[in-house]
Amino acid sequence: MPFPASHPALDRALSERGYAEPTPVQSAVLDAGPNEDGSGRDLLVSAQTGSGKTVAFGLALAPTLLGEAEKFAEFGAPVALVIAPTRELALQVSNELQWLYAQTGARIVSCVGGMDPKVERQALNRGCHIVVGTPGRLRDHVERGSLDLSTLKAVVLDEADEMLDMGFQEDLTFILDAAPAERRTLLFSATLARDIVQLAKTYQKNALRIDTVAGNASHADIEYKAIRVAPNEVELAVVNVLRYFEAPGALVFANTRERVKHLTSSLRERGFSVVGLSGELTQSQRSEALQALRDGHARVCVATDVAARGLDLPDLGLVIHAEIPVNKAGLLHRSGRTGRAGKKGVSVLLVSYTRRRKVELMLQSASINAEWSGPPSAEMILENDRKRMLADPVLTAPVEDEEVLALGRKLLETSTPEQVAAALIRLYQQKLPAPEDVFDDERMKRQQATGKNDKGQPDVPYTDFARGGDMTWYRINIGRDKNADPKWLMPTICRLGHVTKRDIGSIKIFERETKFEITQEMKAKFEAAIALGLEEGVKIDPAVAPGPSEKPVSRWDKKPAGDRPTGDRPERKPWTKREEGSDKPAWKPREDRPEGAKKPWVKRDDTAPAAEGKKPWVKREETGEKPAWKAREDRPQAEKKPWVKREDAAAPAAEGKKPWVKRTPNDPTPEGKKPWVKKPPVEGKTPWTPRSDAEAAPAAAGDKPWKGKPKGGDRPWAAKDARGKPAEARAPYKGKTPR
Numbered sequence: 001m002p003f004p005a006s007h008p009a010l011d012r013a014l015s016e017r018g019y020a021e022p023t024p025v026q027s028a029v030l031d032a033g034p035n036e037d038g039s040g041r042d043l044l045v046s047a048q049t050g051s052g053k054t055v056a057f058g059l060a061l062a063p064t065l066l067g068e069a070e071k072f073a074e075f076g077a078p079v080a081l082v083i084a085p086t087r088e089l090a091l092q093v094s095n096e097l098q099w100l101y102a103q104t105g106a107r108i109v110s111c112v113g114g115m116d117p118k119v120e121r122q123a124l125n126r127g128c129h130i131v132v133g134t135p136g137r138l139r140d141h142v143e144r145g146s147l148d149l150s151t152l153k154a155v156v157l158d159e160a161d162e163m164l165d166m167g168f169q170e171d172l173t174f175i176l177d178a179a180p181a182e183r184r185t186l187l188f189s190a191t192l193a194r195d196i197v198q199l200a201k202t203y204q205k206n207a208l209r210i211d212t213v214a215g216n217a218s219h220a221d222i223e224y225k226a227i228r229v230a231p232n233e234v235e236l237a238v239v240n241v242l243r244y245f246e247a248p249g250a251l252v253f254a255n256t257r258e259r260v261k262h263l264t265s266s267l268r269e270r271g272f273s274v275v276g277l278s279g280e281l282t283q284s285q286r287s288e289a290l291q292a293l294r295d296g297h298a299r300v301c302v303a304t305d306v307a308a309r310g311l312d313l314p315d316l317g318l319v320i321h322a323e324i325p326v327n328k329a330g331l332l333h334r335s336g337r338t339g340r341a342g343k344k345g346v347s348v349l350l351v352s353y354t355r356r357r358k359v360e361l362m363l364q365s366a367s368i369n370a371e372w373s374g375p376p377s378a379e380m381i382l383e384n385d386r387k388r389m390l391a392d393p394v395l396t397a398p399v400e401d402e403e404v405l406a407l408g409r410k411l412l413e414t415s416t417p418e419q420v421a422a423a424l425i426r427l428y429q430q431k432l433p434a435p436e437d438v439f440d441d442e443r444m445k446r447q448q449a450t451g452k453n454d455k456g457q458p459d460v461p462y463t464d465f466a467r468g469g470d471m472t473w474y475r476i477n478i479g480r481d482k483n484a485d486p487k488w489l490m491p492t493i494c495r496l497g498h499v500t501k502r503d504i505g506s507i508k509i510f511e512r513e514t515k516f517e518i519t520q521e522m523k524a525k526f527e528a529a530i531a532l533g534l535e536e537g538v539k540i541d542p543a544v545a546p547g548p549s550e551k552p553v554s555r556w557d558k559k560p561a562g563d564r565p566t567g568d569r570p571e572r573k574p575w576t577k578r579e580e581g582s583d584k585p586a587w588k589p590r591e592d593r594p595e596g597a598k599k600p601w602v603k604r605d606d607t608a609p610a611a612e613g614k615k616p617w618v619k620r621e622e623t624g625e626k627p628a629w630k631a632r633e634d635r636p637q638a639e640k641k642p643w644v645k646r647e648d649a650a651a652p653a654a655e656g657k658k659p660w661v662k663r664t665p666n667d668p669t670p671e672g673k674k675p676w677v678k679k680p681p682v683e684g685k686t687p688w689t690p691r692s693d694a695e696a697a698p699a700a701a702g703d704k705p706w707k708g709k710p711k712g713g714d715r716p717w718a719a720k721d722a723r724g725k726p727a728e729a730r731a732p733y734k735g736k737t738p739r
Contacts, residue, residue, distance in 0.1 A: 007062040009070060009103040014055075017099065023052040025212045029060045032208050040064040040154070040184045042207035044200045046192045051212065053188050054096040057082075057156050064154050064184050065129070071105040075127025077151040078109075082132040083175065085162040086306060087112040087283055088290065093158060094132040106130055111137045111147070114283030121146040135163060135171035142178055149175070154184040161189040161196055161329070169195075176203045191329065221339035223346045224370035226359060229438065230500045231352040231491060235266055236436035237375040238322050241348050242272065242300060243435050244376035244384060247317035249293060252302045253334050255323040263302045263322060271433040277303035305330060313337060321349045324359060328366045350375075354491065378435040389428050471505045471517035474526075475543035479512040480553040489514060496540065498529040508552045515543050 022030065025047040032041055040063060047053050065079050066072065082097070084090040094110045101108070109123045111133030117140070124131070124146050131138070131147065141147035155176065157163070163172060176185075185204045189196050192211070200207055229237040242250055252267075254260045257278040264276035275289040275298040292298040293313055301307070305325075319338045325331045331349075338345025349370065351359045363370050399405055411420060476493070478484045486507050493504060493516060503526075505517030518526050530540045546552075 007059075007066060007104075010059060010062055010100060013100050013103060019055075023056075025051045025053060025210070026056040026059065028210045028212055029056040032060070032210065042184060042204040043186045044192070044197075044204065044207045044209045045186070045188045046190070046209075046211045047188060053158065054093050055100065057158075057186050057188065058097055058100045060186060061154050061156070066104060071103075072107075072129050075107055075129070077148040078124075078128050078131045079151055079153045080130045080156070081138070081149065081152055081154070081175075081179070082130065082156040082158060083135055083138065083163070083172070084132065084158045085134065085166055085168065087114055087134060088286065088307065089159065090132050090134050091287070097130060097132065101130070108132060111141055112283070113137050114286075117141075135168040135175065139171045139174050142175065149179045152179045152183050154186065155179055156186045156188070158188050159190070160187050160199065161191050161193060162333075164195050164199070165329075169199075172199075190333065221344050222335055223344070224335070224349070224363070224368050225346065226349045226351050226363070226370040226372045227375050228356070228372065229350050229352055229375055230494065231354065232494050232498045233375075233436075233438050233500065234322060234350050234352065235263065236438050237350050238263065238320055239267070239270060239433065239436050240376045240378075240381060240438055241320055241350070242267075242318070243381045243433060245318050245346060245348075246384070246388065247346070248296070248299070248315040249313060250300045250318040250320065251307065251313070251316055251334075251337050252300060252320045252322050253307075253325070254302060254304060255326075257304060259323065260302050260304055267300060267302065272300050273298045274300040274302060277301055277307050279304065279306050305334070307337070316340075317343070317345050319345065319347045321347070324349065324351065324355055324362075328362055331362060331366060331368075375438040376435075378437055381435040385429070385432060389425070392428075470520040472520060472523050473515055473517055473543045473545050475513050475515045475541055477513055477537075477539045479510050479514055481512055484509050484514050489516075496530060496534055496538070497526040499526055508546050508550075510546075510550065511553050515546055 025045065029043065029045065032043060040060075043057075043060065045053070045056075047056075061080055082090075082093055084093055090112045091110060094108055097106075097108055107128045108130045109120065109128040109132070111120045111124075111131060113134055113136055115137075117137070120137075120141065121144075124141065133141075138147065142149060157172070163169075185207070187196070187200055187204065187207070192209075227237060227241065238252060242252075252263060254263055257280050260276050260278045264274055267274045275292050277286055277289050281289070289298070289301065290313070293301050293316075296315075301313075302322075316338050319335055321331070321334060325334055335345075335347035338347065349359060399408075415423075476489075478489070486509070489507060489509075490501060490504065494500060497518070499518065499522050503519045503522040505519070507517075508515045534540060
């Protein structure tokens with residue numbers, strides 16, 4: 001059906017733009033009648049992204065802003081305010097309103113973060129009709145007095161649910177409170193959650209609720225595919241999915257900025273024309289990236305969820321979720337970048353084996369039926385390349401250039417048609433990145449069961465590496481003592497070594513380590529991966545195959561001590577109670593030990609002969625003191641002199657050493673040494689003075705004076721303990737003999 005009449009200038013703009021019939025949300029908004037007093041009605045609209053909301057509220061605002069006038073009056077304070085959650089969406093809305101209101105003489109100003117605020121203030125001071133911006137920057141202009149909201153006739157909140165999720169509720173409340181109460185409020189949201197309904201009740205009057213989301217009808221033009229991948233082959237799967245579908249434009253979503261950087265660099269190295277988009281880029285860099293995608297200079301854009309809302313990218317036929325979105329809303333908004341304006345699109349989720357259940361629940365809650373499959377293989381991609389090349393319009397298009405025809409005839413004279421065709425195929429293939437070899441467990445099981453590959457040809461049977469094969473053994477320092485289990489050891493080895501389940505053979509778990517096999521063809525890749533660094537505390541080294549004596553430890557091997565198998569060891573004799581009446585009973589030789597195996601232990605006495613190579617045992621006198629030093633009989637006296645206490649005067653020095661002498665300031669200085677000099681007092685410190693025994697020296701600030709022991713007294717000087725009590729006031733320690 002044709003567009004309903006809204007405003008002559010806007011109708012002409014729609015016709016020039018090629019709009020033939022309205023979308024469901026545009027029809028519903030235009031059909032909403034005014035209030036009883038004839039004023040424009042508040043609207044609470046639930047619509048998915050890509051449904052034409054910008055044109056819808058642009059048409060709905062025309063009667064309120066223009067009335068019967070053909071054009072706007074002179075510039076002054078704004079009469080309409082549009083609030084969007086992100087910079088990209090705000091700039092996109094501004095561009096849409098520019099062409100829609102181009103014939104009305106409207107001046108539209110954008111106020112978004114990342115742009116120069118001085119330039120925005122100058123534009124606001126010159127006057128405008130419509131302001132489009134993000135909540136934070138708009139509030140900043142209001143607080144600084146640059147943006148006057150007193151003349152507003154309408155306020156539009158686009159993607160209101162996203163703004164609340166991003167924490168802009170306080171900014172929205174501030175802006176809406178500053179706007180006139182008699183304004184018109186249009187609220188657009190993908191979902192009408194409780195907080196959105198509460199916001200509508202607070203700031204809207206008699207709002208008409210329009211719900212254009214009917215189950216999964218809004219995403220009927222999107223084909224969902226869920227692809228199983230190994231955890232370490234997600235990047236390879238992204239390459240194969242891009243090559244398999246060959247969409248004019250593709251958007252790859254990741255969850256973090258670092259992941260965006262890595263994927264962008266990886267795809268660029270493989271030959272893809274790719275740009276990155278994340279929150280850390282400046283506004284000019286983000287605008288350049290989006291413009292490159294719109295112009296066709298870049299075919300792939302790797303982005304975080306900053307590109308998941310509101311962006312309208314033409315010819316975007318493919319969305320890849322390299323990392324699973326956080327929730328259902330994120331999935332819908334990411335996928336909504338494709339399949340817009342009646343065009344078909346594909347949304348691909350790359351699901352690792354460990355995340356499959358979570359994705360199934362997410363798809364079920366979103367009422368999405370996705371087709372599950374393995375990643376596209378290299379053979380499938382090359383087959384699609386052949387079909388696309390043969391169907392290329394270049395081969396069937398008529399050639400009207402005579403110079404080209406003449407050059408073609410000359411080329412056929414010097415080369416055979418087969419050579420020309422082969423050269424054309426090589427040129428075609430050189431432009432395409434090479435597909436990756438990815439693992440698919442379901443495809444492998446199917447080939448094992450049928451013995452044929454995907455083409456129906458006989459396939460090489462899969463080798464059961466656990467029972468033998470060309471393998472290399474490694475060890476990891478995780479064993480049964482750390483509750484090692486194959487269920488989580490297998491994905492750990494795959495993640496650390498960048499291999500798949502197929503590349504791992506036998507796994508033998510021992511008490512303190514685990515040995516496992518890696519295929520010989522993946523040995524180089526595995527060792528290169530672990531050389532880049534492992535997790536803290538994890539160590540992987542090459543190993544030898546477990547020997548016959550190395551028996552793996554199972555969790556079920558932990559049995560009570562009495563039930564443990566003894567193997568070839570002789571059974572232990574039962575415990576026997578020793579004879580009573582003595583501290584230690586005499587040693588008795590074991591009956592099962594040969595007499596000459598080991599001599600029995602004998603208690604030595606003073607006359608016992610010493611063992612060969614040992615000195616005789618000598619009992620010390622029980623006098624309470626250590627015996628005097630005696631020279632060892634087996635050492636010559638000239639080898640070392642006995643220790644002699646030196647006198648203060650001048651004890652005889654050992655041979656080659658000078659005697660110890662106490663130096664004074666008046667003594668001559670020995671050669672090579674500095675003279676003894678009393679150090680000057682340090683500033684701020686009391687000089688050291690020897691204290692007398694009779695009287696106490698003056699105490700330092702904050703300290704108690706030191707009390708020396710009286711002359712001739714037997715009581716030693718007692719320091720105070722931590723509680724401030726003298727040591728002599730404490731009771732003597734009981735329980736140990738004093739030293």
